[in-house]
Amino acid sequence: MDYCRTLQQEKDRILQKLISLNTEIAKYPEGTLTTNKNGDYHKYYVLKNGKRKYISKDDNKLIEELAKKKYLMAEVKDLQNEINAINAYLKNYQEERYTKKLISKEDGVSEILKPLIMSKEEQLLKWETEEYPSFSGFPQGLIHQGPFGKKYRSKTEANIAFLLVKHHVPQRYEWERMINGTLYPIDFTTKHPKDGRLIFWEHFGRMDDASYCMKIGTKLRDFESAGIFPGINLIMTFESKRFPMNINQLEEIVEAWYQ
Numbered sequence: 001m002d003y004c005r006t007l008q009q010e011k012d013r014i015l016q017k018l019i020s021l022n023t024e025i026a027k028y029p030e031g032t033l034t035t036n037k038n039g040d041y042h043k044y045y046v047l048k049n050g051k052r053k054y055i056s057k058d059d060n061k062l063i064e065e066l067a068k069k070k071y072l073m074a075e076v077k078d079l080q081n082e083i084n085a086i087n088a089y090l091k092n093y094q095e096e097r098y099t100k101k102l103i104s105k106e107d108g109v110s111e112i113l114k115p116l117i118m119s120k121e122e123q124l125l126k127w128e129t130e131e132y133p134s135f136s137g138f139p140q141g142l143i144h145q146g147p148f149g150k151k152y153r154s155k156t157e158a159n160i161a162f163l164l165v166k167h168h169v170p171q172r173y174e175w176e177r178m179i180n181g182t183l184y185p186i187d188f189t190t191k192h193p194k195d196g197r198l199i200f201w202e203h204f205g206r207m208d209d210a211s212y213c214m215k216i217g218t219k220l221r222d223f224e225s226a227g228i229f230p231g232i233n234l235i236m237t238f239e240s241k242r243f244p245m246n247i248n249q250l251e252e253i254v255e256a257w258y259q
Helices: 002-025 060-092 098-104 108-117 120-129 155-166 210-225 247-258
Strands: 032-038 041-048 051-055 171-179 182-191 198-204 234-238
Touching (some): 041 060, 051 060, 098 108, 155 198, 171 210, 182 210, 234 247
Parallel strands (some): 198 234
Antiparallel strands (some): 041 051
């Protein structure tokens, strides 16, 4: 558990501090400073080997050094108490956590609890890493290397994926969705890292292909019927051989939509 690891690290830090303190204490004069009230004044003594010896007030340096030594020795006791407390906790710590056990059960209660107690970051990570129905057609077209070893159909799509990772945007590539009777593998389905809302990204990379362009209108009409609309929750990017998109343009789009 992270807390136990933190405690162990703190214990190691304290042990190093104790070594440093004991090394410093060894440099001070032998004996322990004691005092005795005498009217409005104090008399100072050094206790050494069970014997107490008076220290003249004229020997201020010795008194100050023994006082500092006494403070350092008290600090050592404080640190030793902290180590004892850490040791007691680690000794009695139960590895099995009742909350973890409750959540790990495959029952109705855990299914209710999981979305309620998971942090926003945990929910986004779970969404991004769980399996989803992705487009399996034309695998020979997946030739461009993207983040984490995943392949994409164009260099621009690979760059989009890299930028989404850079800006901590959860993403799914070619997640198939049935829209208006047609199965569409949307290029990127993402979730906004701040509020978790779905944002879709379609990259139209063959705008110099007439038949390709003819299909865009039908796709956008179907998307609208499913509540996916440009400028609202749909990002649209376009390129052709004459007008390719560069990484700076894509970065501006990512920053505009996900900040």
